[in-house]
Amino acid sequence: MPFVLRYGLSKIFALLLCGVAFASVCAAAEKWEVTLDLPPLAVNQFYEGLLTVADSNGVGITGLRLQIRGRMPEHAHGLPTAPQITEKGQGRYSLKGLSFNMPGRWVIEILHDGETVLRQEYTVRF
Amino acid sequence: MSRILISICALVFVLSLIGLPFFHEANAENVHLGWSEDEIELMRRLRLSVEAVADKNRSNELFFREDAVELGSRLFNDTGLSGSGQIACASCHRPESGFQDTESVTYRLNPQAAHRAPGLLGVAMQDWFFWDGRADSLWSQALAVIENPQELASDRLRAVRHVCARYENSFPALLKDCPEISTLPAAPWGASPLVDNENWQKFTAAQRENINKMFVTIGKSLAAFERGVMPPISRFDLYVDALVEGNSVAAKNLLNSKEVAGLKLFLDPMVGCVNCHNGPMFSNSGFYAVATDSPGRRENDRKQGVTLLLNSEFNCLKWGNAEDCPKVQYVQTDTAETAGAYKVPSLRNLRHAPAFMHDGRYQTVEAVIEHYRNPATLPLRHVDIRPAALLPHQRGQLLSFLKALNSDPSN
Numbered sequence: 001m002p003f004v005l006r007y008g009l010s011k012i013f014a015l016l017l018c019g020v021a022f023a024s025v026c027a028a029a030e031k032w033e034v035t036l037d038l039p040p041l042a043v044n045q046f047y048e049g050l051l052t053v054a055d056s057n058g059v060g061i062t063g064l065r066l067q068i069r070g071r072m073p074e075h076a077h078g079l080p081t082a083p084q085i086t087e088k089g090q091g092r093y094s095l096k097g098l099s100f101n102m103p104g105r106w107v108i109e110i111l112h113d114g115e116t117v118l119r120q121e122y123t124v125r126f
Numbered sequence: 127m128s129r130i131l132i133s134i135c136a137l138v139f140v141l142s143l144i145g146l147p148f149f150h151e152a153n154a155e156n157v158h159l160g161w162s163e164d165e166i167e168l169m170r171r172l173r174l175s176v177e178a179v180a181d182k183n184r185s186n187e188l189f190f191r192e193d194a195v196e197l198g199s200r201l202f203n204d205t206g207l208s209g210s211g212q213i214a215c216a217s218c219h220r221p222e223s224g225f226q227d228t229e230s231v232t233y234r235l236n237p238q239a240a241h242r243a244p245g246l247l248g249v250a251m252q253d254w255f256f257w258d259g260r261a262d263s264l265w266s267q268a269l270a271v272i273e274n275p276q277e278l279a280s281d282r283l284r285a286v287r288h289v290c291a292r293y294e295n296s297f298p299a300l301l302k303d304c305p306e307i308s309t310l311p312a313a314p315w316g317a318s319p320l321v322d323n324e325n326w327q328k329f330t331a332a333q334r335e336n337i338n339k340m341f342v343t344i345g346k347s348l349a350a351f352e353r354g355v356m357p358p359i360s361r362f363d364l365y366v367d368a369l370v371e372g373n374s375v376a377a378k379n380l381l382n383s384k385e386v387a388g389l390k391l392f393l394d395p396m397v398g399c400v401n402c403h404n405g406p407m408f409s410n411s412g413f414y415a416v417a418t419d420s421p422g423r424r425e426n427d428r429k430q431g432v433t434l435l436l437n438s439e440f441n442c443l444k445w446g447n448a449e450d451c452p453k454v455q456y457v458q459t460d461t462a463e464t465a466g467a468y469k470v471p472s473l474r475n476l477r478h479a480p481a482f483m484h485d486g487r488y489q490t491v492e493a494v495i496e497h498y499r500n501p502a503t504l505p506l507r508h509v510d511i512r513p514a515a516l517l518p519h520q521r522g523q524l525l526s527f528l529k530a531l532n533s534d535p536s537n
Contacts, residue, residue, distance in 0.1 A: 043410060046452045075401075077510045078463055080412050081456040097456025101410040102401050126171050126404060 031056045034110060034118040036095070041124045043101050051085065051093040051110060053117070060091015067111045068095065072104060085110075100124045159374055159386070165393055166369055168400070173366040174359055174474075175406045179250050185263050185446045188300070188346040189353060197297050198351025201344060206288045207272055209279035215271070215348070218243040224478030225249075225355055230486075236276040247357040247475055247533075250349065253411035253453060257468045257484040258431025262454050264352055265345035266440035272344070273320050281318035282341040283310075283325075289344055300343060306336050319439070342440065357474045358533035362389075365530070381530055387520075388527025397514055398498075399524075408473035408531065414510040417501040418483050419466035426484075428467040432459055466508060477532045491528060495521050 033056070038049045053061045064087070070079040083097040100106060103126050110118040161169075180189070188194035201207060202215045218232055219225040225246035232243045244257070255267035271277045272285050290304035310333060317325035317337075326334065361380050368377035381389065392399045404410050413428040435441055435457065442451035458464060468484040482488040488497065498514045499521070516524065 044405065046456075075510065076508070076512075077414065078460070080458055080463075081452075082458050082460065083456060097452060099452075099456070101412040103404070104395065104401070126168050 032061065032117055033058070036108070036110065036118055036120060038098075038122070041100060041106075041122050043103055043124060043126055045099065046081075046096075047098040049095040049098060051095055051118075053091050053093065060089075062087065062089065062091060064093070064112055066093055066117075068098070069109045069111060070098075071107055072102060073107060074104060075102070159369065159377055161369060166366075168393060168404075169366045169389075170370060171405065172362075172400075172408065173406060174357065174363045176251065176356060178406075179353065182253060183250060183264065183349065183353070184450055185442050186265050186346045186349050188343070189350050191300075191350060193297055193300050194347040194350035195354065196351075197293060197300055198347035198349065200293065201289070201348055202351055204292075206292065207278055207280060207285055207344075209281075209284070213278065215268075215278075218277075219246045224357075224475050226478040226480065228478065228480050230480060244471060245475065245478055246352060246355050247478075248407045248472060249355060250353045251356075251407045252409075254413075254469055256431065258426055258428050258434070259413060259469050260431040260434035260438065261440075262435060262442050262451075263440075264349035265342065266438065267345075268348040269341060269345040269440055270438075273318055275321070281316045281321040283314075283318065283337055284316040285344060286337055286340040287315070290340070300347065301340070303336060303340055303343075307340060310337075338439075342445070345440075360474065360533050361530045362527075382526075384523050384526045385530050386527075388523035388525065389530075391516070391520055391524050392527055397516065398511070399514075402470045403473050409470045412470050413464065413467040414470065415466040415508050416468070416511050417497075417507070417509045418468065418485065418487065419507075420485075428464040428469075429461050432457055432464055462508065467510070473528060474531050475533055476528055491525055492521070495524060 033052075033054045035052045036049055038047060041047065051066065053064060053066075055061060066085045068079075068083050068085060071077070079098070080101045081097050081099045083095055083099075085093050085095050088094050103124050106122045106124055108118075108120050108122060109116045183189045205211055205214045205217075207214060213235070218227045220228055227243035227245075249255075250264055252264070253262070255261040255264065256270075261267040261270055269282070272280050273282060286307055290301060290307050294301045294304040310329070314322070314325035314328060316322060317329065319326045329337070365377055365380040368374070368380060391397050392403075395401060402410055402412060402414060413431075415427075419427055435454065436459075438444075442454045448455055476482075476491055480486070480489075482491065482494045483497075488494050495514075495516070498511065499516050500513055501509060501511055
């Protein structure tokens with residue numbers, strides 16, 4: 001039970017799915033090195049960030065259609081804006097239009113084909 | 127003897143070392159009245175400030191021009207801007223009552239009006255206008271009111287002709303395009319793509335552009351006037367100043383213990399008020415579903431506001447550079463976030479407000495607090511808030527604190 005509490009049912013379910021049905025998809029995603037650089041975040045400002053996606057050899061992956069999703073785990077709402085991700089070449093993607101208007105814990109996810117390829121938590125300050 | 131003296135000195139030294147932290151802590155608590163540094167920093171961000179006003183009005187090049195302020199002041203009180211010639215901006219936004227609609231003029235004009243006219247104190251600090259945020263600038267908000275058949279009920283050509291006829295001689299620099307307006311054919315007298323498109327199409331593209339430019343000048347002048355419509359300082363602001371200065375005596379004289387308790391509740395993220403009501407106007411400029419939408423009347427929510435904004439011929443993207451318009455360029459269009467959502471209003475000077483929430487459903491702040499304690503959630507209804515856990519005496523404390531946000535020091 002503590003294991004379930006710690007890792008959450010959804011993660012365990014996702015691991016099982018990876019093991020059974022979607023091994024190849026998950027493996028492909030796992031091999032990617034995805035990074036998102038953002039400065040310290042505060043409310044009511046617009047931020048730009050740089051996303052990089054590389055394979056296990058460090059070679060940038062191009063041509064991806066990435067999406068961003070954000071939410072506050074303690075609240076029922078998502079991001080106040082609709083940020084856009086555009087490709088810059090060599091596995092680099094620029095993120096623009098990111099903004100927060102509520103302080104606290106935010107979870108930012110980068111998705112490719114509906115699959116989460118990066119999940120990061122941020123604390124947004126006043 | 128010398129040994130005794132040395133021992134006493136050593137004892138005093140050790141005692142001073144032990145006692146110093148306690149003394150220091152007690153002194154800090156006395157200066158900051160028990161507030162943590164984070165809380166004081168948060169309060170500093172709630173303190174009234176107009177620092178951001180220039181940035182929020184970047185799309186208005188007339189914003190700081192004195193002649194625009196003067197013209198805007200006259201226009202604000204000019205009934206000639208209305209179709210009937212009977213009402214002005216000041217009819218609903220009463221200057222003597224915090225620019226609020228204290229006499230419910232909105233509803234007298236249209237008993238079916240879905241929204242009430244909000245107060246204007248600090249309006250130039252806002253990011254979005256109207257309860258659904260369908261305008262992204264103060265100047266475009268004013269233009270929408272002039273052409274709204276439920277409000278000033280005029281049209282842009284009528285408004286431009288009126289302003290040129292009455293004010294051209296007094297404001298030649300601002301109204302330098304009036305001579306071109308005077309060359310327009312006398313008929314049709316009024317025209318607008320929104321109000322009377324048939325008449326509007328009778329003008330050439332160049333004429334329509336001239337009319338629009340003059341119309342925008344009217345909006346930008348009104349916005350320049352509203353720059354001065356700011357809330358005076360409140361006891362809360364003075365309390366923050368006293369805390370920052372470490373003047374605990376002054377702070378204690380500004381807020382009583384009940385108000386301070388209410389302030390602590392307000393700042394508590396678990397209570398939740400400050401999550402949305404933050405910044406110098408106590409609003410984060412966001413849109414949230416707080417269980418105030420009425421089934422079947424959702425057409426006035428943020429979801430519709432976004433559609434109207436993107437279709438507006440006066441939004442920032444259509445009158446400025448894209449890089450100056452991130453609010454519009456990256457506007458949230460996901461209906462999961464916008465359906466049933468309304469703008470977070472300011473909490474300053476609530477004493478002027480005749481009613482609360484976007485539709486004026488509550489007549490008292492007590493009723494609003496009760497709403498947040500027990501929001502009416504329905505199955506399948508998206509609501510962004512959770513019930514605020516407030517005991518009866520805490521509701522009273524919160525209410526006391528909100529009164530300290532009124533500008534009148536006697537409140």
